[in-house]
Structure formats: C-alpha cells, structure tokens
Amino acid sequence: MNRLCFFATTSIGVEDVAAEEVRSLIGSDVKLEVGRVSFKGGVGDIYVLNLKARTLHKVYIQLVKADFKTLDDIYRVARSLDYTWIIDGDQSFAIRSERIGGHCFTSMDVSRVVGQAVIDSYQEATGRRLRVDLEQPDVEIYCLVRNYSLLMGVNTTGESLHKRGYRVYDHPAALKPTIAAAMLKISGWRPGESLLDPMCGGATIPIEAALMARGVMPSKFRSSFAFLKLKICDLQEFKAVRDKLLMEENCSFNPEIYAMDKLQKHLSGGVKNAEEAGVKDAIKFKIGDATKPEEYPNGFFSHIIVNPPYGLRAHPKEGVGRLYEEFLKALKAKNPGSTLTIITAASKRFREAAEKTNITIMERRKIMHGDLPAEIFTCKI
Structure with missing residues (x-):
C-alpha cells in the first residue's frame, strides 16, 4: 500500500x-x-x-x-x-x-x-x-x-491516548498524562537527571517520567485500539511491533524521581497509580509541604516539574498568589540552580510571584488544559 x-x-x-x-x-x-x-x-x-x-x-x-x-x-x-x-x-x-x-x-x-x-x-x-x-x-x-x-x-486509536489506564485514583485537579509528558520534554529533563514533583497529587508527572525513563509504552495498559477493526491492519503485524517495543523496555533502570504532597490522601492515591502503572519502585514518595524547605527530600534536584493549585477550587485568587510566592522562596532556599517547569491557569499570579522572588522566567507558552487556558513556564531557580 x-x-x-x-x-x-x-x-x-x-x-x-x-x-x-x-x-x-x-x-x-x-x-x-x-x-x-x-x-x-x-x-x-x-x-x-x-x-x-x-x-x-x-x-x-x-x-x-x-x-x-x-x-x-x-x-x-x-x-x-x-x-x-x-x-x-x-x-x-x-x-x-x-x-x-x-x-x-x-x-x-x-x-x-x-x-x-x-x-x-x-x-x-x-x-x-x-x-x-x-x-x-x-x-x-x-x-x-x-x-x-x-x-x-x-x-485508528479509539478512546483518547491520554486515558492511560493506570489512573485508579483520580485527583480532583488531575493533569492530563499527555500534558505531563509534554512538560517533561519541554523541561529538557533526561532520565539520568534527578526530578521532583513537590505537589504531586495523583503523581501523574512522576509516573510519566518513570515510564519515559524505562522506555515503557504509555499505551501498554490499554485493552483495545480502533485500528484492530480496520481492513488494512493486521493483528499479527501489530503483535510483532508490540513485542519488539516490549523488548526495548528497561524495567531494571532506577531513575531518581521523587513525588511529594502535603496531603496523605493524594500521596496514597499517587502510590496506587504508580503501582498500577508498574513503576512504584521507580518513584520515591514523601509527605511534605512544598512551601517549607525543611520538608523537602534531601539532595539537589536538577528539575522541578509541577502542576500546582490554580486557585479555581480550593484556593482563592489572593491565596494562590501567596502559595506561589512561598513555594518559589522554598525552592530558592532548598534547590538553587535547578530548573522549574510549572503549569498554571493563574498566570498573572505566578508572574507576580516570580518577580517578587527574583526568579527568571526563561520560557512561557500558552496551552489549553482541556477547555481551560493555561501557561507552562520554564524558570531558573
């Protein structure tokens, strides 16, 4: 053909x-x-x-x-x-x-x-x-x-590929796994580098990072694809491709990926999601408040990648601005020299917080998170 x-x-x-x-x-x-x-x-x-x-x-x-x-x-x-x-x-x-x-x-x-x-x-x-x-x-x-x-x-797909199949715990403000994967690529992070998500929620970003680091197919957990019913597609050829890709996985690789959240409910949900994705052993989970430097994991993290609250649900607008400012101060105290990649719909509040804390915004891009306009910022701490 x-x-x-x-x-x-x-x-x-x-x-x-x-x-x-x-x-x-x-x-x-x-x-x-x-x-x-x-x-x-x-x-x-x-x-x-x-x-x-x-x-x-x-x-x-x-x-x-x-x-x-x-x-x-x-x-x-x-x-x-x-x-x-x-x-x-x-x-x-x-x-x-x-x-x-x-x-x-x-x-x-x-x-x-x-x-x-x-x-x-x-x-x-x-x-x-x-x-x-x-x-x-x-x-x-x-x-x-x-x-x-x-x-x-x-x-040829059927249901959208962003529905990975590992999300057994659904955080109320969950990030699409496809956007999480895009953020990882935008950040410049590589599997050999350390990574922390200090407001991990259901752990979408750490899970996507672990899957990427080990070369695991993100659609490994899907039970069906629309192309299996198309005349031009062959089941045996598909299985051969899938088997070849499975051989490329390196599930023994242990990346340095940390997931932190201040709420045990979300952290436990993140652990369940990671377990369902088969990467629980690749992520270190920790209870901790992202605005408090003393609660961060020990060591330096080259990349901080995070989907924080936007102030649309639990936090009022002025509260989310204060949250961002305290978060950036904590990063400067704990992790100076790292690269921060953050997505938020409260773009103005984040820019104000970055200005107050002398954080340099290196790149910003507008994105649609579903129907919600948001921005991804890349900053040097």
Whole structure:
C-alpha cells in the first residue's frame, strides 16, 4: 500500500512537542496545525504511534481535506471518496463531527450528510448498504468543519491516548498524562537527571517520567485500539511491533524521581497509580509541604516539574498568589540552580510571584488544559 496521510490530535500549545515526537518515532516530516499535526507514513506507523506516543491524543488516517461553500458541497466531497479499502461490508460505522465557525447548519447536520454520503458511495461500489451504529461502531469517521474547510479522517486509536489506564485514583485537579509528558520534554529533563514533583497529587508527572525513563509504552495498559477493526491492519503485524517495543523496555533502570504532597490522601492515591502503572519502585514518595524547605527530600534536584493549585477550587485568587510566592522562596532556599517547569491557569499570579522572588522566567507558552487556558513556564531557580 502507498504511504498514507495522517493527522494526530494533541493539546493546543504543544503541537511542536508532538511533532518532534512523531518525527523521532517514525522519521516522517511533520506539519503543525492548531491542536494537531499532519504527516505521512505506512500502516506499521499506526501501531508504533498508538503504542509509543506520549503527547498524542488520537491518530487518524486522513481521507480528505477540502474547501466547501455549502452542506451540499460537503456531501459531494464525502460521496466522491472510496471507503471500500477501510470498511468491510459487514461492519458498522459512525460519523463524529466537530464544527468551528459560523454556519447555517449544525455538527449533527454534518454527521447526517456525511453518513449518507458514505452509505451511497459504498453501496454504489459494492452493492451493499453499510450499517450505522452510533454507540459501538466498528469504524469511526471524524469530520472537522473549521470555517469553510472540511477535514475527514478514520480514527485508528479509539478512546483518547491520554486515558492511560493506570489512573485508579483520580485527583480532583488531575493533569492530563499527555500534558505531563509534554512538560517533561519541554523541561529538557533526561532520565539520568534527578526530578521532583513537590505537589504531586495523583503523581501523574512522576509516573510519566518513570515510564519515559524505562522506555515503557504509555499505551501498554490499554485493552483495545480502533485500528484492530480496520481492513488494512493486521493483528499479527501489530503483535510483532508490540513485542519488539516490549523488548526495548528497561524495567531494571532506577531513575531518581521523587513525588511529594502535603496531603496523605493524594500521596496514597499517587502510590496506587504508580503501582498500577508498574513503576512504584521507580518513584520515591514523601509527605511534605512544598512551601517549607525543611520538608523537602534531601539532595539537589536538577528539575522541578509541577502542576500546582490554580486557585479555581480550593484556593482563592489572593491565596494562590501567596502559595506561589512561598513555594518559589522554598525552592530558592532548598534547590538553587535547578530548573522549574510549572503549569498554571493563574498566570498573572505566578508572574507576580516570580518577580517578587527574583526568579527568571526563561520560557512561557500558552496551552489549553482541556477547555481551560493555561501557561507552562520554564524558570531558573
């Protein structure tokens, strides 16, 4: 089969990180777009990316990208495509649509029109009418309408890759594992360097660091992938790729990763998550208050990577500003010379705290944490 066109979704703000990861995993040139990256590859790359990528959410086989003016145009574009190479006649399908911009139609209208186009195209080509199953389809086709551009793709992933499968304890302000992985890459941390998350919550950052350090596939804990039902994918080839990647793991490597939290409830939850992820032995857990230098673990940590409270739930705005200031003072007292990478939706409060404590902000980037605008700061302590 000729090389396929793909696009993969990621968090808005870390597209460059996702692009570099795709390049490193499959050696393909990558184009950056808003909330996604696009590239070319082979069928085998579907397996590698879904198993190995740490910053991607879903990987799609691109069917078409085209401009349109009306809903009828969308039907004509979708109707002109060949679906016989990707869907078997006895399989079901569903259309999932997303619409951005001002239109005289809804996303449901897009799904209806594209769904009919798929049925009509397939029936003309094979004489068989495909079944629609909106609950558990064998094949899911995604349609993105952004202003007057249409993008269609086949979901090879299924449920988003950020749902790792190890999170048995769900912290109320949990960080997406894909964002945690992106922060680790942004920070410049390497597996041989020491790392501390002093407000670890459910320990997402330390767990992602441990998985990365040992070369463990982040999707190792998943039970299924959407590509297993696609005509072009082969179960035996997938198993061969997975077995090869399993051989690359180094579970005997002991990185210097610490996780600290002042609440025993969260720390215990983090331990459970780490145990579920198979990296409990790679992380040292400690009760401690991030604003008190004397409660930090002994030794110097080259990297501090943290997702602190934003002041949206438990802390009022003025309280979170004070928290950030006391936290930065504690870092200066305990860990001068380290690199801090921090994500927060209270960006102004953090900048003010950094200014008050003479902390240099080296880099900042805006990111969407779900629907919440936030920023990732990299600082020198």
